[in-house]
Amino acid sequence: MASRMSQTRPIAAIVLAAGKGTRMKSTRHKVLHEIAGRSMIEHLLASVEELAPERLVAVVGEAREQLHEALGERVRFAVQDPQLGTGHAVQQAAEALAGFDGDVLVLYGDVPFVRADTMRRMIDRLNEPDAPAAVVLGFEPDDALRYGRVIAQQGRILKMVEWKDASEEERACTLCNSGLLAARSQDLFALLDRVSNKNAQAEYYLPDIVNIAIADGQSCAVVTGESADEVAGINSRAELALAERQWQDLRREEAMAEGVTLRAPETVFFSYDTQLAADVVVEQNVVFGPGVSVASGATIRAFSHLEGASVGEGCEVGPYARLRPGAVLEKGSKVGNFVEIKKATMGEGAKANHLSYIGDATVGARANIGAGTITCNYDGYFKHRTVIGPGAFIGSNSALIAPVTIGADAIVGAGSAVSRDVADGELRMVRAEQLVKPGWADRFHDAMKRKKAETKK
Known part of the structure; x- marks a missing residue:
């Protein structure tokens, strides 16, 4: 039933690609660096296109002319300037998605290996009977490091928290936030309008829409990816x-x-x-x-x-x-x-x-x-x-x-x-006629040997 429902609703994808990529130390835009002969963003778009999205939006910042040249008219572009966090980045896509009534995937241009099947699972979960306001893609790495945490029970999210803002108990949770998210278009931008930047980084975090929705009494769900490699970001x-x-x-x-x-x-x-x-x-x-x-x-x-x-x-x-x-x-x-x-x-x-x-x-x-x-x-x-x-x-x-x-x-x-x-x-046969001079080589060698001997005297 979930699959049938998701197939009847149009899909849009927002690809965040406004980061400066300073750790890459390159004049080339970070997401245009290649893996196996194909740029990061092209790997991602190949998976997205399996879902036949109605709209594709790339949120760009510095070096955006490179992305315009690489992607051409395949996507719509939105500009994030200045860069005030992931929530702020997604907000910049609102105009490009004006009039769109469907499901929206939020993806990252430097997270290239998310499979189409994983994206479908997120969309399908969004359209299940309990109709969560948002679906987050979680993962469980060998070392949770400084990733944001997803506090959940039986697939239902209780709280999203960034590592810098998390308590020691919350940091002990091993379910991490990949940053990828799915939501209905009308919910996504309405929730983003209510996100504040009162946090350690003074940024507008995309995951905060989950906390806002939960505070409103809505449910939000987490789907776990098959491996941490699928959602690995590339920054250097x-x-x-x-x-x-x-x-x-x-x-x-x-x-x-x-x-x-x-x-x-x-x-x-x-x-x-x-x-x-x-x-x-x-x-x-x-x-x-x-x-x-x-x-x-x-x-x-x-x-x-x-x-x-x-x-x-x-x-x-x-x-x-x-x-x-x-x-x-x-x-x-x-x-x-x-x-x-x-x-x-x-x-x-x-x-x-x-x-x-x-x-x-x-x-x-x-x-x-x-x-x-x-x-x-x-x-x-x-x-x-x-x-x-x-x-x-x-x-x-x-x-x-x-x-x-x-x-x-x-x-x-x-x-x-x-x-x-x-x-x-x-x-x-196209060859010059061979010229033969009997004894010439012997005479040449004798003459050169005498000349060499004279130079040593």
Whole structure:
């Protein structure tokens, strides 16, 4: 019943992102720092968007132009200036939510890993028959430290208190306030208007709306998150690194549970959208940048870096290979050591085994690219494409000067610099005639040895 009720009411989300982030010591806005190739706030918004919110509001302060640029028209913006606490921050969203009649989630841009399921639980609890005025997301960390406390019995809140204002008995409570909250829009702003700043920090605290509602005789509820990691805030580079490590550890476990072999899991790094099919093998020290998918049976060998690439079934990559955005490896193709592929397709069964650069190119099925081959795709102003036909053989140390087409089953002799199209089945060798001077090297060595001896006299 609760789920049906929550689905019939519109949802809005307020994301607080006005903090100065001074501990990050960066000119970049704190919530734009990345974890697994995605900014903190984008991690959060991805979860929020699973709830299909009717409105999204970001409350911003300093460096807000960075958030305007990053988020564009996806959200409405409200400005908090000066910054007088979390309650004051939420109040700034009132205009952006004018006319909205539904349920509101209050979230934090530097708390990126709150799951969509957790948000749904908060909304569902808000819509249960006892209709609490507010629902708080609580958590129980290993060490409660200086977190605000939620004093509750059987899920019903008796009191919310900040650590600085808490008694010793209240500090002994282990249920802590994550800061996340859900309330009906009409209740939220009416309660905020009654919050005062008579506390140790002289700030307007968002949790005080719970105490006000309770004093009015209304009930308020707490929902407990599954883990403290889900509601961990990120305020420094050290905390950012810890969040990255925790995210990577979880993703590695998921990958192996899904049938992926990781030879040395702790050395493999994923991005937020990495897709690996079952029976993929990943060796040690592999980095997946954003936009990578790897099909079943593929092997990614050690020390390879992939970004924006699609690796087909049964392919082999590396060791020491680099796949850049736009790289597509079709079934059974192979990219070997010290090979770089950019915006190029390797056809089924094609091979570039070592020491090559293939950029802005199409390589046909079963074609073989010899060691040291490069596609010369840039003339200083524009990029040009190279097309290599199926079954073609490109000899070692060749330069294919784009735009150029190498026909099906054609052969390019080693050491060639090809600037004109090669027809199907043709042999093309572009080499200077070898010059032979018998005895020249011997005479040269003799002369230089005599000259060196004379300089020592």
